[in-house]
Amino acid sequence: MEAFYEWARVLYDSTGINLPFIYDSYDRGRMIDGFFTTVKLSVICLFFSVIIGIIGAWLQNSPLKWTRRIVNGYIQLFRNTPPLVQLYFFYFAIGTLLPKVTNDYGGQEPILGGFTWAVISLSFFAGAYNVEIFRSGIEAVPDSTIEAAEALGFTRLHIYKDITLPLAFRVVLPALNNNLVNLVKTTTLAYAIAVPEMLYEANQIWSDNVNVTEMMIFMLLTYFVLVGILVWGMNRWERALKIPGFGA
Amino acid sequence: MAWSEDQPMVSIKDLHKSFGALEVLKGISMDVMKGEVVCIIGPSGSGKSTLIRCVNALNDIQQGSILVEGQEVNDHNLDKLELRKKVGMVFQQYNLFPHKTALENIMMAPLLVLKQDKAEVEKLARQLIKKVRLEGKEESYPGELSGGQQQRVAIARSLAMNPDVMLFDEVTAALDPETVNEVLLAIKELAQDGMTCMLVTHEMAFAREIADHIYFTDRGVIVEHGPPDTFFDDAKDPRTVEFLGQIL
Ligand SMILES: Nc1ncnc2c1ncn2[C@@H]1O[C@H](COP(=O)(O)OP(=O)(O)OP(=O)(O)O)[C@@H](O)[C@H]1O
Ligand SMILES: [Mg+2]
Numbered sequence: 001m002e003a004f005y006e007w008a009r010v011l012y013d014s015t016g017i018n019l020p021f022i023y024d025s026y027d028r029g030r031m032i033d034g035f036f037t038t039v040k041l042s043v044i045c046l047f048f049s050v051i052i053g054i055i056g057a058w059l060q061n062s063p064l065k066w067t068r069r070i071v072n073g074y075i076q077l078f079r080n081t082p083p084l085v086q087l088y089f090f091y092f093a094i095g096t097l098l099p100k101v102t103n104d105y106g107g108q109e110p111i112l113g114g115f116t117w118a119v120i121s122l123s124f125f126a127g128a129y130n131v132e133i134f135r136s137g138i139e140a141v142p143d144s145t146i147e148a149a150e151a152l153g154f155t156r157l158h159i160y161k162d163i164t165l166p167l168a169f170r171v172v173l174p175a176l177n178n179n180l181v182n183l184v185k186t187t188t189l190a191y192a193i194a195v196p197e198m199l200y201e202a203n204q205i206w207s208d209n210v211n212v213t214e215m216m217i218f219m220l221l222t223y224f225v226l227v228g229i230l231v232w233g234m235n236r237w238e239r240a241l242k243i244p245g246f247g248a
Numbered sequence: 249m250a251w252s253e254d255q256p257m258v259s260i261k262d263l264h265k266s267f268g269a270l271e272v273l274k275g276i277s278m279d280v281m282k283g284e285v286v287c288i289i290g291p292s293g294s295g296k297s298t299l300i301r302c303v304n305a306l307n308d309i310q311q312g313s314i315l316v317e318g319q320e321v322n323d324h325n326l327d328k329l330e331l332r333k334k335v336g337m338v339f340q341q342y343n344l345f346p347h348k349t350a351l352e353n354i355m356m357a358p359l360l361v362l363k364q365d366k367a368e369v370e371k372l373a374r375q376l377i378k379k380v381r382l383e384g385k386e387e388s389y390p391g392e393l394s395g396g397q398q399q400r401v402a403i404a405r406s407l408a409m410n411p412d413v414m415l416f417d418e419v420t421a422a423l424d425p426e427t428v429n430e431v432l433l434a435i436k437e438l439a440q441d442g443m444t445c446m447l448v449t450h451e452m453a454f455a456r457e458i459a460d461h462i463y464f465t466d467r468g469v470i471v472e473h474g475p476p477d478t479f480f481d482d483a484k485d486p487r488t489v490e491f492l493g494q495i496l
Contacts, residue, residue, distance in 0.1 A: 142343075144339065144341055144343045145343050145345065145346075147306060147339070147343065148337075148339060148343035148344070148345075148402075149345070150306065150332075151304055151306060151332060151335075151336075151337040151406075152332065152356075152357040152361060152405070152406070152409060153328070153329045153332035153333055153357060153361040153409070154357070154360060154361060155329075155361075158360050158361075162356070162360065163345055166347050167346065167347055170347070243346060243347050243389050243391065244388075244389045244391055244392050245346075245389050245390065245391015245392045245393075246346040246347065246389065246390075246391045
C-alpha cells in the first residue's frame with residue numbers, strides 16, 4: 001500500500017498528474033468517506049424506492065377512488081418535475097418548516113439533516129418510476145392465474161404477495177434494473193445540499209489541489225465501476241430468479 | 249337451518265346472470281346430490297362456464313339462488329373463503345402458478361389458506377401427486393410439464409383443499425388428443441371415490457360413462473336433461489337432437 005501511495009507522489013512529481021486522494025492521507029480519508037456515503041445513500045434509496053414501488057402499485061389497485069388518485073398524483077408530480085427541484089423543495093421548503101433541535105455544541109440544528117432529506121427525496125423520485133414499473137409487471141400477470149388463486153380461497157394480500165408480485169418481479173427486472181442504475185447516478189444531486197457524498201468530496205479535493213481534470217476522470221471511472229457492479233449483481237439476480245419454462 | 253347430507257349438495261334455483269345488458273343465464277335450476285356426477289353440455293356461448301363459475305362465486309349473480317351445502321352464494325355477506333374451502337375448481341387453461349414447482353403448487357393453498365402444518369401438507373401433496381400418477385414430477389415447474397400433466401397437477405392442487413364439490417370447466421379442451429385420456433382417467437377415479445362433480449365437457453363418450461345426470465344448455469336455459477342413457481338415446485328437444493347429431 002505504501003508503495004502505491006509513493007507511486008502517486010512520484011507520478012505527481014515527474015508528470016504533474018495530481019492524485020492527492022491516493023498519496024495524501026487527509027484527502028484519501030475524504031474520498032473514502034465520500035465513497036461510502038454514496039454507497040450508503042444508494043443502498044438506502046434503492047431499498048426505499050423499491051418498497052414505495054411495491055406499496056404504490058398495490059394501492060393503485062385499491063377499490064377506493066381517492067387512494068388511486070393520490071397515488072397517481074404522486075407519480076405525476078415526481079415524474080414531471082426535475083429531481084434537483086424536488087430535492088431543494090424537501091430540503092429548503094419542508095426542512096425549514098420543521099422544528100429545530102439543539103445540538104451537542106448548544107447551537108440550533110434542523111431536525112433532519114441533508115443526508116436524510118436526500119434519502120427521502122431520491123426514494124420518492126425513483127419510487128414514482130418504480131410504481132409504474134411494478135404496475136406494468138402486475139398487468140402482465142394473467143387474470144386467469146389470479147382467478148385460480150381466488151378459487152383456492154387466497155386473500156387479496158396473499159394473491160399479491162405470493163402470486164402477483166413474484167411473477168411481476170420477473171417481468172420487470174430489466175426495467176427496474178434501469179431505474180435503479182439511474183437512481184445511483186442521481187445520488188450525485190445530493191451534492192447540491194452539501195451531503196458529503198463522492199462528488200462533493202471530489203469537489204473539496206479539487207478546490208484545495210486545483211486538479212479538476214484528474215478528479216473528473218477519477219469520478220467518471222469510479223461511477224462507471226460502481227454502476228457496473230450494480231448491473232452485474234442485478235443480472236445475476238435475474239438469472240437466479242429464472243424459472244424453467246417460464247418467460248422468454 | 250342446518251344442511252344435512254340427504255339434501256342437495258348444490259341447489260340452484262332460477263339463476264339469472266347478466267354481463268351488463270347481456271343476459272347469459274335466464275333461469276337455471278338444478279340439484280346436485282352428494283356423490284353425484286353432473287355433466288353440462290351445450291353449444292359454445294350458451295353459458296356453461298358462467299354457470300359453474302357462479303357456484304364458487306367467481307361470477308356474481310343478479311337473481312335466484314345457489315345453495316352450497318345450504319349456504320347461500322347470492323348473498324352480499326357471503327364468506328367467500330368458507331365457500332371456496334368447500335368448492336374446488338379446475339380450469340381449461342390449468343392456471344398453475346408458473347413460479348412454483350408441481351409440489352409447491354399443490355401445497356400452497358393448504359399452507360396459506362388453511363394454515364396447516366407444513367410437514368403434513370407435504371405428505372398430503374406427495375400422496376396426491378401419486379394419485380394423479382405424476383411421481384417424479386414433484387420438483388418440475390409447470391413450464392416443464394405437458395398440458396395433460398399440468399392439468400393433473402391442477403386437479404391435485406384443488407383436491408389438496410379437501411373440497412366437497414369439484415367443478416371442471418372443459419378441462420380437456422386445451423389438451424392434445426393423446427393426453428386427454430390421462431386427465432379423464434384422473435377425473436373418473438375421483439368420481440368413483442364418491443366426489444361430487446359438476447363438469448362442463450365436450451367429451452360425450454366420457455359424459456355418458458361417468459355422469460349420473462346430464463344437462464343440455466342453450467342460450468342460457470336448460471333445454472333438456474336426464475340420466476345419460478335417456479339423454480343420449482331419447483333426446484326430445486330438437487336443439488338437443490341437432491347438437492348431438494353434430495357431435496356424435
Ligand atoms: N366476463 C364477461 N364479460 C362479458 N361477457 C361475458 C363474460 N364472460 C362470458 N361472457 C359472455 O357470456 C356468454 C356465455 O359465456 P360462457 O363462457 O359461459 O359460455 P360457454 O358455454 O362456456 O362457451 P364455451 O363452450 O365457448 O366455453 C357469451 O356470450 C360470452 O361472450
Ligand atoms: Mg366455457
